[in-house]
């Protein structure tokens with residue numbers, strides 16, 4: 111029987127190509143999208159066979175919707191082998207925070223809190239699936255790590271002492287460190303939270319459940335719609351810069367292939383690992399386990415982030 115994976119955000123980019131690659135490997139993909147029609151069209155355009163996927167609604171920026179999605183998924187009667195937390199928003203030009211219906215800053219909600227809730231709710235489903243090799247993968251990125259070339263450009267991520275989460279994360283608070291709103295930093299902070307979440311899920315649940323928890327940086331996929339809210343000139347020059355100057359560029363197809371491998375291949379069955387193919391892309395470059403940023407290595411912070419996030423999403 112085909113193994114089943116839930117992928118968030120398959121209407122474009124890395125998630126779409128990861129879905130295609132997993133279908134090509136014989137998996138059934140449950141596509142979790144806020145733009146269900148757009149995702150349907152994208153799947154058709156890429157030639158993904160309609161019988162190999164199920165397309166369900168989720169808005170990760172709305173925690174009620176995340177809970178509804180889990181109910182909808184359970185109604186399909188499918189057992190769950192893997193979860194891929196891929197969706198994200200990046201709104202670099204925003205001057206004032208947008209907020210979720212709960213009143214939380216929207217990029218942190220979509221990228222971290224929505225996925226945090228989804229992972230926690232679906233842990234039971236994955237645990238009881240009887241899968242021989244259950245996995246949870248959360249997308250990271252190089253910009254979470256100021257020690258890497260791609261992470262050096264300011265503003266750098268800084269979760270502070272989680273003062274913003276501690277204070278309830280509602281207006282006037284908009285940043286996890288309780289400081290002034292900075293849209294680019296909000297995205298980077300959320301990606302540090304993604305890596306910390308993966309590491310804490312591993313620490314709490316790997317031995318208990320046998321689930322492999324991992325994260326990865328698939329390379330700089332400079333031409334996905336992730337950058338659609340940036341200046342048009344940036345959108346034009348960024349891929350050229352990554353291709354010709356930094357050498358960091360990877361195609362959406364290759365990034366999707368890498369993500370699919372981390373979900374499915376034996377060599378990536380190493381819980382707690384953060385996988386990378388390096389900053390400079392070379393033909394046939396091999397993957398390796400990369401050290402995460404000093405903040406993302408902080409076990410005490412991971413534990414507190416987990417507990418505060420659980421409170422904010424209504425799990426405790």
Ligand code: NDP
Pocket residue numbers: 118119120121122123124125142143144145148168169170171172195196197198199220249250251252301327328329330331332333334335336337
């Ligand atoms: P895209 O913008 O192409 O894809 C993002 C996906 O997330 C889209 O399907 C989008 O749907 C979906 N999404 C956004 N908001 C929500 C929401 N509220 N609820 C449900 N789905 C939502 O970006 P990428 O493919 O580039 O990014 C995918 C992942 O890869 C992200 O986690 C990103 O951080 C990571 N990454 C990207 C890199 C890059 O260079 N591009 C590098 C390293 C990591 P919709 O069409 O409705 O907006």
